[in-house]
Amino acid sequence: MVMSKPKITVAVSGLNNIDSPGPGIPVIRALKESTEFDVRIIGLSYETLEPGLYMHNLVDKSYSIPLPSSGMDSLLQRLEYIHSKEKLDVIIPNFDAELHSFIKLGSILKSTYNIATFMPDLETFESRHKSVLYEFGVQNEVKVPKAKMIYSPSEIQQVGLELGYPIVVKGKYYDASIAATPEQAVNYFHKIANKWGLPIILQEFVSGNEVNVTAIGDGEGNCIGAVPMRKLYITDKGKAWAGISLLDEELIKITKRVIANSKWRGGCELEFIKSQKGEYYLLEMNPRFPAWVYLAVGCGQNHPEALVKMALGQKVNPFPTYESGKLFVRYSFDQIVSLAEFEKISTLGEL
Amino acid sequence: MQLNKNIAVSENGFIFNPVSGDSFSTNPIGQEIINLMKEQKDRKEIVKILAEKYATDAAILEKDLADFFQMLLSYQLINGHE
Structure with missing residues (x-):
């Protein structure tokens, strides 16, 4: 039947x-x-x-x-x-x-x-905001580049001295550019502020490879699923057009710790830089699934389905594993x- | 010299490092060397096997092998321990 x-x-x-x-x-x-x-x-x-x-x-x-x-x-x-x-x-x-x-x-x-x-509840949602991410990192035992929130380009001079150059200029929700000089930083400030409004976040630049994780937490400290990915092809907007799932136990360990400590409820994306020394720096925690979340499905973890089950009050056990070495390749279609x-x-x- | 954990090598010599997400192609000789490493052969044994098989001067082979290992090391495919 x-x-x-x-x-x-x-x-x-x-x-x-x-x-x-x-x-x-x-x-x-x-x-x-x-x-x-x-x-x-x-x-x-x-x-x-x-x-x-x-x-x-x-x-x-x-x-x-x-x-x-x-x-x-x-x-x-x-x-x-x-x-x-x-x-x-x-x-x-x-x-x-x-x-x-x-x-x-x-x-x-x-x-x-x-x-x-x-x-997540409003407090947890706000706690990972770009402007307070450094404090979030301290609370959740994960390294985060130093950052300052600014409302005027006149603040760039002082913050630039504190954080050094190059410096990352970020919008409140979207956009980021790397400025090599204070003049460039002012230029990016205006560009991003015109598009996304204030404040602007200035963040310390950490060099290395970007690695991202799509993850889901149950709100009680359990990480239900997590799949790390490295971008293989990046568009001029910095978005992944192709990527590959990674086998990275350390990254999964850090993700589980962040989800557990913050008691994250729902889907999220953690964006990291892996430095030359192999240290991970959290650059952003996006409070929703990333656009590449379907890769997780391809790797054996259907995060959106798990989210719906938990939303409907069903118990969901953490995914035990996922497949590394799976690629996604986007395409455009008229x-x-x-x-x-x-x-x-x-x-x-x-x- | 040992291949790092979880390095995948296909029959066609396509190498994938699942930790970094990097992939590489190697020629048949490179593939043969990697397969010998997977069989736990050390540097001396690899030189000996290849020198016998290809009738090449061991000194030249030793140098080429050192270059190849250096490349594998820079791509984080092997560890630096002998």
């Missing part, structure tokens, strides 16, 4: 499968391959040209949602409407900038609509979209 899988409806954001991709589509692919659930996907979009909107083999129905700057009330109203149509079981938000709102709405979504999320579809999402906010 063939047992049918329980049907669930999961709303996912981050459908911007572009050259600097959001994690939505890889998360959806992982969920569509779930061995435990039959998943109907509701896409949540911010823009009408997010490619995921038109991927009907992966996204069953899409709705536009208000930008985080519109405030939580308008987001809640919109989610209420979407829920009235789709009966959502779980929401997986995938944008850094929207997570704050979703974390705050998490308890209302659960108590009023029985919609589950699986995210979808042909009818004007009628574009009109529908543009005018009605649904597709």
Whole structure:
């Protein structure tokens, strides 16, 4: 007798499968391959040209949602409407900038609509923020390059003297550039601030190889899964276009320690530099799955499926192993979209 | 000289270091040397085997082997201990 899988409806954001991709589509692919659930996907979009909107083999129905700057009330109203149509079981938000709102709405979504999320609490979420990452590193026993948050280019001179050059100039959520001189740092300050706003973070430069980990914690200190990856091909935006899973026990040990100490709840990406001496420096902890999370599925760990299970209150045991030496290679693909579809999402906010 | 743990070498001489994520291609002779290392042969034994098989001067072979080991060392494929 063939047992049918329980049907669930999961709303996912981050459908911007572009050259600097959001994690939505890889998360959806992982969920569509779930061995435990039959998943109907509701896409949540911010823009009408997010490619995921038109991927009907992966996204069953899409709705536009208000930008985080519109405030939580308008987001809640919109989610209420979407829920009235789709009966959502779980929401997986995938944008850094929207997570704050979703974390705050998490308890209302659960108590009023029985919609589950699986995210860290606000305090843990804030504790790994770029501006306080150094303190996070101290608390979690992981090396972090020194950093200072600044609001004016006039502060660059002083901070540059403290941290030395080259120095890394970073946006609050996105973007980073390496400045060799104070003049370059001022230039990058303006570029990044114009795009992403203030503050800007100045970080000590550590040379070495970048290695990243996609991981998931259960909120009780257990690391449910972790897969390290090295980028093999990097786009001009610094994004991985190809990468390979690594066998790195030390990196897994550090990841488990960070997840355990911070009691991280949900998916995350840890970005490290491995110095020439073999020391690991945590550069960033992104509070959601990375866009390359599907590599973890390819290596035998379906992190998005594990997240959905935990969101629904099921017990999940840590993955015992993963396969190293697996590559991902991205590609671009032109979808042909009818004007009628574009009109529908543009005018009605649904597709 | 020992190959580092978990270094994978395919039948075609494609070498993969799962710790660094680096991969390399080697020619048949390089592949043969690596296979001898996997059989725990030391430097002297490798020189002897290759010198007999290819009728080459041992001194030249010793020098070429030293260069090859230096390359493997720089790519973190072997440790530096004899």
